[in-house]
Amino acid sequence: MSSMASLLLLFVLLSVSLRTTESQIGVCYGLLGNNLPSPPEVINLYNSHNIRRMRIYDPNQSVLQALSGSNIELMLGVPNSDLQYVASSRDNARDWVRRNVVNFPSVKFRYIAVGNEVKPTDGTLAPLVHPALTNIHEAVAFHGLKDQIKVSTSVDTTMIGVDFPPSQGAFKGDVRAYIDPIIGFLVAINAPLLVNVYPYFSYSGNPRDISLAYALFTSSGTVVQDGSNGYQNLFDAIVDVMYSALEKAGGATVEIVISETGWPSNGAFGATFDNARTYYTNMVSHAPHGTPKRPGRAIETYLFAMFDENNKEPELEKNFGVFYPNQQPKYNLNFNSIQQGFESV
Template structure:
């Protein structure tokens, strides 16, 4: 997760009341990320049961945890499974390692776990040592899926963060940064060739807190009061502006039809002045309601994964520990009623 320098027209900030909400998940193609960086989280089977009882139909899992994959059997929950960063170099350099990864973590579960995407890396920066391994690892994983006759049902992608985009105000000016262009363009060509989406982590929270004098809180929270005009399009919230800036960047590198899946989006409930239960609850409710309609540039429901299922007490101190929709004892933080 990282800030972005989106700069819409500023208006006075609005104070928000405590949200009481009732949410329909399935129509909006909503999932929830299952982060596990905590020492007080419930057992994996309890977590999957909580997804099911809450009506949460999709999950992102950041590593191939065998207990979690076992718990997902027969659940019908659509899954994004990550290849974690420490595995990228070996999978990129050795096709047999990628084949073994698929044989160990996908094939045994493919008959009764609903894999949607393999995310080869999460928020890899062009300067990271692993950056040069992302595309070869994606290619090797795809080859392994093809060998297992699974490529038709599982797409291979990678998840990026918004700091790979610059000139994002107005959204139609969005382009990949210079270093990012060299890194991401071959990856995007892979996605285009294989009919895969680009996974993007989109956080209006970080954009707002990075520029609180220039970005209105109501604009970040899907509240009325701010309109940004971009040619023939009008933007009433920062989420749409950020997503469409990525679409503009994709078009700029010759891939206007590569779809975007929002692989993370959330708002913390503590750790910063803007991180309150009121703001977080408002953001999640309005996000779920909003993604049914898509963005001004790309109408249509956006597959979106809320970050995250639980507060994670072993993450960095501050806001990173407070993104959970539920507390570790499985109690909802925002009195949200999932259907």
């Protein structure tokens, strides 16, 4: 191969790599505020800051209309309040997908998240998640969209029973009846598990044993050595605990997408502007690089959230925004850059 051809091939490979990692960060768009911009203004804000992915928690028709033609990839939520409807029949699920997906052909749907943080112990909602997943997936296929849209559910990390070291991660015994069928479903359709990951809550709940630096990606060296894997930050440890738990439950092939992660800037212990800025900045930098268990594999990540939402409770829940409601950036995050230096507090 000539040197010119080699250079061209290298350029193509680098371009593909850059496109793959550059778009890994999305932002969750919540609407629980009385002072938020209009949906068209929000879409313009995403585009002006090169935020190419969005998560919304319900099929808000004004938001879906504003997204039409925007080229922003969307994770659309089936809210917990809709689980009974879509789980009860295939016709209902087909109707839900028709109204909220098919009717918006110019929106780039990436995922449908069926339920958010449903507790395995919830006797009302938990039994609905698996049938809702299967019905929504069938509905997506029925409408000819199964090659475009992945169907999954969003979980938190409270289902973990063993969380240290990461290689020993395992689900609690009493959640296996809930999570195992979901994992089997995801394996069968080759879809990721959506996981909400919050090092903030781990740190604020146990600051004696978890250092702030470990939670904020600012540790100067390895904090946890687990066999051949060294952990410098809590985020990686949590994600790899989930991967280990998936492996033990028959989900070794299931990828993890971080459907929420964030740090509050006010309202509780450890919730400061500087800590939040450091976390978000370093999270954006870290996502392309993977975890010790899955090195070099970019982590698709959705920051929580786009705006401070003043109708939420308790107080700290009002302060997760990366933008102010007046559309000014809180932290000047660089969504255009793949490689960013880590910020220290």
